[in-house]
Amino acid sequence: MRSPILQSATKYLLPILLLFSFFLLLRGHYYPGGGFVGGLVASIAFVLHSFANGTEATMKILRRKPLSLIPIGLGVSTVSMTAPMLFGLPPMTGLWFEEPIPVIGMIGSSLFFDLGVYLVVIGVILTILFTISLNNLTEKD
Numbered sequence: 001m002r003s004p005i006l007q008s009a010t011k012y013l014l015p016i017l018l019l020f021s022f023f024l025l026l027r028g029h030y031y032p033g034g035g036f037v038g039g040l041v042a043s044i045a046f047v048l049h050s051f052a053n054g055t056e057a058t059m060k061i062l063r064r065k066p067l068s069l070i071p072i073g074l075g076v077s078t079v080s081m082t083a084p085m086l087f088g089l090p091p092m093t094g095l096w097f098e099e100p101i102p103v104i105g106m107i108g109s110s111l112f113f114d115l116g117v118y119l120v121v122i123g124v125i126l127t128i129l130f131t132i133s134l135n136n137l138t139e140k141d
Contacts, residue, residue, distance in 0.1 A: 002052060010052040017045035021118075026104055028114050035114035039121025046126055055133045066130060069123030077116025080109045 021041035028034025050058040059065075084093035096108035 002054070006052040010049050014045050014049050017048070018042055021045065025114055025118050026111070029108070029110040030105065035117030036121055038114075039118040040125070042118070042122050043125040043129075046122075047129055050130070050133065055130050059130070062126075066123045066126035069119045070127070073116040073119030073121075073123060075116070076119065077113050080112035080116065083109055 021038040023038075024033035024041060025035055025038035028038065046058055046062070049061065081092050084095055085091055087095070089095075092113075094108050094110055096106055100106045
């Protein structure tokens, strides 16, 4: 039986936790945080929603399998890591835009690397947990 209190709380916690995870992602190249920690917080938000509403309902919110986030994240990280080589620089050299963007600050290749890590972490954690959850549901039936 699902808890109506947890279901009600999750309606508010999911967007707040996702916003906080995005904040951690953006903050990562200046202060502690980044793609890994932001991805963990985003994963926790979806797992909490899954506990309250069921894995199927959470999968409907995601609109695609979390497994598809892994190659996208790896691609974004790889491109950000190898892009400096196009300018004759060593791999993983930071490339930065000239002007800071309001609220976000300076944007550079490290942010895109963190974004890739963010997507990989969400994809891996949700794939593992949802696979275990769905397997447990089929075993009980």
